[in-house]
Amino acid sequence: MEFNPTLNLEINGVKFTYRLFDALETISQTWSQREAAKSLGISHAVLNRRIHDAEHKLGFKLVYTTGSGSGLTRQAISILDKYHQYQKRLQEETIPVICGGPISSGLLDVLSYHYGLKTVIISTDDLNALKMAEKGLVDVLLLDDPVHAFMHDLDFTPIARDHLVLVSGAQEQPETVQELAGKEFIEIPHSAQRLAWNTLDRLRIDYEIVEVSHSPQNALKRVKSNDDLFTFLNSSFISGIVSGSNLLAEDTMHIINMIIWNSNPQMEDFLEFIIGRGQKIIEQLGFERIE
Structure with a gap:
């Protein structure tokens, strides 16, 4: 689905809906009020009334007519330019x-x-x-x-859902949680690693956090270049990149x-x-x- 907001503007204290600006835009493109009305799906009378009502409230002409068609006055062009500026800003702000x-x-x-x-x-x-x-x-x-x-x-x-995987640069991965005793780890603050540390603390595993990294990418680089360093990374993050151990997979499952x-x-x-x-x-x- 596509959602497009519309824009209304206040000019000299008078509020106008997007319908006026659509009308001015279409007239500027077609150079014909009849063609503009047809393009907008309204009658020529409705378009005329819309334009004349706005001109009356503003106190100046918006559209001029010649033998070859209709066009916008300088004031109308200035208003339409300003409308385009606000519309562009609105579209930018709608990007979530x-x-x-x-x-x-x-x-x-x-x-x-x-x-x-x-x-x-x-x-x-x-x-x-x-x-x-x-x-x-x-x-x-x-x-x-x-x-x-x-x-x-x-x-x-x-x-x-995701879980944490034990990752290190060592060729032989620990096969039991008890083998993590005495190991040195890299911590990623404010992450789901909290689940791994809580589990190790609960099991009274004597581990040591020796480095802090603020991104899983940097933590992975560090452990891959140092056989003595370990860390816990999201299974989704290392999928297809490196292998790791699921020692704490059940304990670190999270949403x-x-x-x-x-x-x-x-x-x-x-x-x-x-x-x-x-x-x-x-x-x-x-x-x-x-x-």
Whole structure:
């Protein structure tokens, strides 16, 4: 579906709907009031009344007529130019801004492409995405870690499932959780890694976080270049790139959340696509479906 907002303008204290500007636009293209009326699907009388009513309220002519047809006066051209400026700004503002963690924002980038939705996507961590949403800077908020949705009592929609995979540059991967004792890890703050650390703490595994990375890409580069470093990354992220261990797959299973911050029919339709036909795409990207 395609949704296009219309624009009304106030000129010299008088409000005019988009119908006047559509009329002026069509007259400028056809150079004929009769052809313009036909193109707009209205009668010539209705078009004339629309133009004359606007001229009366404004106090100056908008359309002139000659033997060869009709055209716009300089005032009308100036008004139409201003209308186009505001219309362009409105169209730019209707491009939804989507902000979220690196995993969920990457997912929405692909989904919006398949849906045919032009978007601005900002990839950051969950906490910064929340701050941007609270400031009214985003239309859609995405969360890699579901705990933030619960902590802030947000009305979220699950769109995919994922789990964490143990990744390292070592040739031999640990086969049991107990073998992680004494290992050194890279942490990605404000991510779903929280689930892995909580599990290791619960099992009283003596591990050590020695580095912090703010992106899964950098964390992956570091562990691949150092056999002594380990990290936990989303299964969807490493799918088809590297292999890892599913030691904590069950303990780290979590949902990817979507919150429509500024609701409109376009976003609601997009969400229906995601939880419907989009689930096949989600599965192809290495996530698990939301049943």
